[in-house]
Amino acid sequence: MRKGIRLLLLALPLLCCGGVCWAITITVTGNWAETIDASDLQAGAGSDLISTYESASNVGIVDISSTAGNWALVIKKTDTNWHGNFHLYVKRTSDGSGSGTISGGTAYQEITDTDQPFFRGSSDCFDRSNINLQLKLEGVSIQVPPGTYTTKIYYTVSDSS
């Protein structure tokens, strides 16, 4: 019995320490608000609206912490009030800083209603922060009725090791 207790006493700190490492977390800072009005007409009265809009190159800043080896990020959107003509894209514009590696996601990809791989990395018990994201909206035209259209982009990070 005493031997068992000693083993448990040895295992407990290891498991506790391991728990801190494995609790992978993601933080996403920033939202994108775009206003489209008459100043966005291609050539004044009689013309259609410019169809494509881009956010600032750092409209989203992602921090990922406490990774445990390989990790991967997937994205999807959930519409609150979105127009069917709109297409939303995202790309990663910086590697951020921190240990390990990061790859993928540097070209625009469309965000759909189901999770899709975005980018991935590898780092053991370390953080990677200040990964910049840029968004792009396509499909804007005068055919879209006035209103406020909203969607949420969900970023899910997971250990893949």
Next chain:
Amino acid sequence: MKILAKLLLFAVLFFSLVQVVLAETDTKYQTVSITFSEIAELAVSGDPGLLTIEAPLVPGDLPEDESDASTHMDWTSNVAVGQTRKVTGQIDVLFSGIDLHATVAAPTGAGGTSAGEKEFTAATTDYDFVTTIGNCNISANTITYRAEVTAMVAPYTNTQQTVTWTLTDDV
């Protein structure tokens, strides 16, 4: 001692479970909001040519009508679901001895419905020239003016009146 062992066992199991829960995934979101403003933009290409009323071919007749179709109108409009817009025209002062008519050509699609030729029978009064305008952009839509002599008056030259075109809610 047995109690201590049980406590330790419970602690190990607890932290193991916590690891399982925390180790899997984490999700955050950001919000994208697009504010799509109402747009009602209208432009005309310029002033029509000079309408010169000449002597009739047959003595005793009134001079013939004169027309001009050298200008056009452009508009871009979007409206809330269930609403439409219209193009109205208004002249500031009537010409002496002349009735001025105008036509805005029929636009395509959701560009609206042309009312055909309309006469400015009163000054500072809006007349509907295109109605039921939806979400559209219409360009180079011809405006035709027609001057109809209704009475012989003393000659006058280069008399200008202003026609104001407006894109407004169709209520």
